[in-house]
Amino acid sequence: MSSKARISSSSVTRSPDQSADGPAPPSYVATTARPPEFIEHRYQLEDSKGRAWLWLTVRSRSKDARQLPLFFDRDAVSGTVEVDLDKAEGSKGVSISVTAGVTAVGQDEIKFMDVSSELWDSKSSSSKLKGKQSWPYSITLPTECTVPERGKSKQPEQVYPLPPTFSERASPAYIDYKLVVTVRKGAFRVNQTLATTFVYLPLTRAEPPSPLRQLSYREGSPLVGPDGDPEGWKVLPSITVAGSVFGARQVELQCTVAVATPLTYALGSPIPVVLTLTGGDEQALDLLSTPSAIRLHLVRVRLVGSHAVQEETGGRSNNVFRESVGSAFFWPSDEGAPRAGMRVLQGELEVKKGLKLGFVFPRFSLRYMLVLLPFQAPGFAPAAPAGEALLSERVAVVSANAPGVVPRSYAPPGYVSPEEGDYNTAMGYLENGNQR
Secondary structure (H helix, E strand, C coil): CCCEEEECCCEEEECCCCCCCCCCCCCCEECCCCCCEEEEEEEEEECCCCCEEEEEEEEECCCCCCCCCEEECCCEEEEEEEEECCCCCCEEEEEEEEEEEEEECCCCCEEEEEEEEEEEECCCCCCCCCCEEEEEEEEECCCEEEECCCCCCCCCCEEEECCCCECCCCCCEEEEEEEEEEEEECCCCCCEEEEEEEEEECCEECCCCCHHHHHHHHHCCCCCCCCCCHHHEEECCCEEEEEEECCCEEEEEEEEEEEECCCEEECCCEEEEEEEEECCCHHHHHHHCCHHHCEEEEEEEEEEECCCCCCCCCCCHHHEEEEEEEECEEEECCCCCCECCEEEEEEEEECCCCCCCCECCCEEEEEEEEEEECCCECCEEECCCCCCCCEEEEEEEECECCCCCCCCCCCCCCCCCCCCHHHHHHHCCCCHHHCC
């Protein structure tokens, strides 16, 4: 039977609220908020004469039935399957399944989830069914899955949180979720399937910031720095910034970066940063404390292959894909005028709302890092290569802020977030040879 699938009409239905509590990735806390309305998506399969004979409906959290169905962690994928058995001659059974897999470009898909439900089996049916038949279904999405290490079947299976859907143009790997209806045929006949891809997003919250930072957010008062609020900051190891000033002399300054903790940040929220420069060369301090001289980036790192679950984000360049997805901007700190031998700057880096959530999963992972590149200022020639990271720190990007926490920006009026091109150009990760 030659068949083709179509999307048809849709409607809005109500569904009971469902909890999202449960296991979550390390440093993440699962959210519980659920919108009350579900959209109904409807798909159908037609025979060679254009007559529909198989229908699939599914209710999801999408805002529009023309979009792909959307589900959060622990949601129930539910709806109905309808078959016109008079047009589906020789049918022996109907089943529905939720499948998921990761696919690297040029390789076969590796399935990590396959949950099926038998809707009808002719062998167990008390009478022969005719005409249109309809069956409801409901499959609850798990929060975790077990994945054997590839090529090591004797090794114990590892448990991982379900990764989010990932699909981007020219991506080296993809993560797909599908809902598939299968109509089984008799011997020597091909089964018929009707399927739709859907979007899976685990909902995660940032951990709450320090009490002093929460108080600053509520009252709109200035943030307390690392000295007054050590609980609220992670002070990264001090680094030496070396180079020459106007080609006349070599200088060395000490640079310390403090990042607001916990290191989990919600989409659409700022990452507060404090940068301190110290040294005996006042001219060099003035040059490098110019806000435009500082290059602190939020870098997205995609790892493809057998090393994807490893903590180290190094490896062969053709399996590691880095790109800047945000840049920090700085201004002189409110804590006082510049002091001899020291400059202190306050900064922010916006976590853009459109970023993908990070995840760690076999064969394909996505992480985020804060990366400081060598300073760039007129009259200063850094000793380090332009693309060499002076320091880096792993951070997590999550769905929402901690309950009751509303971060605010402290950037002075007129400050604009810089472009990201300088990092990608310097590191060379957008060249065609690395995009495969």
